[in-house]
Amino acid sequence: MENTQSSTFCILPWIHLSTRPNGHMRVCCTANASSVGATNDKVYGGEVGILKNDDGKPANFNHTDLQVAWNNNYMKQVRLDMLNDKIPASCTKCFKEEAAGHKSKRQWETAFWSKQVDVNKLIEDTEADGSVPPMLQYIDLRMGTKCNLKCVMCSPHDSSLWVSDWHELYPEIENPSLKETMQWPNAGKNDGASYNWHLNNPEFWTQLYTQIPNMKQLYFAGGEPTIIEHHYKLLEKCIEMGYAKNIQLRYNSNGIELPQRLYDLWEHFGSVRFHFSIDSIFEMNDYIRFPSKWETIEENLHILDKTSKHIEVTIACAVQMLNMYYIPDFIKWKINQNFKKINIWPLGAGLINYHFVYHPGHLNVKVFPQYFKDKIEAKYNDFYQWLEDNVADQGNGLYSRSDFINAEYGIKRLKGMVQFMQSEDWSVRMPEFLEYIEKLDKIRQTTFVRIFPDMAELKEFRL
Template identity: 25%
Template sequence: MSTFLDDIKETKRQLDKVSPSFCLAKWLQVTIHLHSGYTHSCHHPIMHKIPLDELKDNPSALHNTPLKKEQRKMMLEGKRPPECGYCWNIEDLPGKNISDRMVKSNDYWAKEYMSQVANAPWDANIQPTYVEVSFSKICNFKCCYCSPNFSSSWVSEMLQHGEFPTRSRHHSIITEDELEVLKHKDNNPYIEAFWRWWPTLYPSLKVFRVTGGEPLLSKDTFKVIDEIAAHPTPNPDMELAINSNFGIPTKLVEKLCKGVSPLLKEKKIKNFRLYISLDTWGAQAEYIRSGLDLELFQTNLKTVMKLLPEADITFMCTYNALGVVKFKQFLAQLAKWKKKQNILIDISYLRHPEFMSIKVLPKEFGRYIEESLAFMEENNFTDYEINKLKRVLEYFNSETGYNQKMFRADFVKYFTEIDRRRKVDFLKTFPELKKEFLQWKADLEVQETTA
């Protein structure tokens, strides 16, 4: 029986036959932020604007933008689109590293379309098989690495307190493009184009995923469930997936289970996957994901386990500098839950804002990552899960030209301001980082007095 690693090797061989920078995710996987009119393929590159004029006649232009077609052309010619640096960083590390280009292209929603995609003209309009959409950015959380682009709570806080005194502009208040879309609040042209596209898109989908904001606070999420339930010819090959921060009232989780359960029983979908975001454990997790209440989170998880035991659950972890210390505790919790339901953890290292990257930490913190890896290996986590954390460790140990001096200064400025705005206490919550924080603060004061 071939293993995950054998499959990846074979997929890489097939990709290389087309070109060394070919990646099926650029054609077949898309995230569309309908609330703001932005898209990216896959979710790693930064988003770009969807030109409104093309949508009138071709709603698939929500995915097939001129910019994306240019990136596809580069890939077919063996050139590396700079926007895919997430993968090139991994592939350029010493050793044979597995990048998301290989993992995603190996996935069932991609692999079987390899020759179809490779043989299509570079500027063809491609019907994606993995579609993720965000209908709204209504969100009750203000995760420290998120921004006003994705969370309405972040917008409110920025309007109240203004910009952060950091060099990074990651948290800047909404862009002019977005203000333009907000003018059409009740008649969003991107959402309107999406529902026009849906009848031709739905039959060929392998995965349809709703992201946010917080999707369970958006009426369109429940409209998707209703549309599938009422469809005369449902697509039983499609995975329905919904992201959630799981900090929403339990009655919404019950409503979700009540909607999805008949879709599974009547085989109107292949499976249901719930993506739940959590980065670490305890007060440190609650500090990172502001709005998170771990007690409510666990109540909501128990509710799903009781009402929808057939659901697959993936914990999405954005591995960042504040999550490293308690990560093993989080894994221990996960190991218990894994015994009750089909649960996976998917770990990606955080890149933005750069001052929250694990690269900001001193090398000694690598031992926490190593201990977490050992725990995963001893507790039957899958190859897929373990490889994701191995990649994090490789990234942590690699030389990438990260400007530690600048980002440590931003780190101090940012969390000092977060403490003030949110009435929280960084040093009390992260005693393991106290020495570093105070040192970086002293360094910053020296920089400011000599500037």
């Protein structure tokens, strides 16, 4: 194909596949978010981002061949759309974020990978029908739902620990839209799916091992990868095959359990990018990432801060209703820790890394009523000045004042988050948010208004 990039190009469909914990294959880990909006209107059929076989059913690793899925009609059409200035349905989430001034996954992944691979060669090797050579260089593996937390924004689709709470919560839900959002049909086993897909399909591992010589990055996320045995077996296989030194490991992890075995295996790999999922400070984080304990989080942060040079550590904050107001406080806390390597410049401009929560939709930051959005924006406006007064001149040779103020992932990123929040009105979901928090508090014996006092006034919201 012609050696040019279109305005809608993203590198991921040429080098990458992502999995859901139930074995469904998807374009990338955020593609599903493209169908989430102010209502449950099932845009694009409600399963946008999931690769479909020619019979219209999801491509799932329980029964679908990896190499066949790589060039099925769904993936080929995504690539063709991207080469012809069209936005694939799977990708509307990124373009909405970009329109609101927020740096999207499409942008930062393409920028990162364009330095690792020859983009022009990828496009040249694309056939007229959108098929590409079966050389997978980056895979996102989610091997089931085994987890040690049940985060507020999670569900039994992603965390085994959520199952008991779901059985208590779901029958009590009254709001029809919330009821629909919180469905867990057939315990996640529809269309041949299974949370044990990685145990039941030896052919997947045979095919994946043939891709190891091409692999540049293995990405692990939830469940919780550090307590999933097959994650360790894959690392050991890469070492045994002699390719570990060529591979970067990447994690999104809650960081609760970090056994010595993990650090020992990491020493064999080219580099490690560990994104520590932390969403706020003190009791607020314990509430969001229930039932974590802040003392454990702090302890493990300081352990990671002393790891080998080839291990990069960032704080990955899932931005949502429960922490958007408090992120400036979180950043101040992080700065005051004087970490040696955690989000060290230029990572997140020395602050924190962020991504938005889309599912469940009632936790997306667009749900706030307008008056509270304005309250948040006013707090952030004051915070930008605080950053300029207290951080901009503290580079110690790493960065200049101008570098800090203009950094893509610093103040600009925070402004983009506020613009994204303000870009659409989803406040019709506020009754869902309030019912969800109230009923979850009863089950978990937590108290929203005590732990998030600045948000207590939202309890009085009425449409």
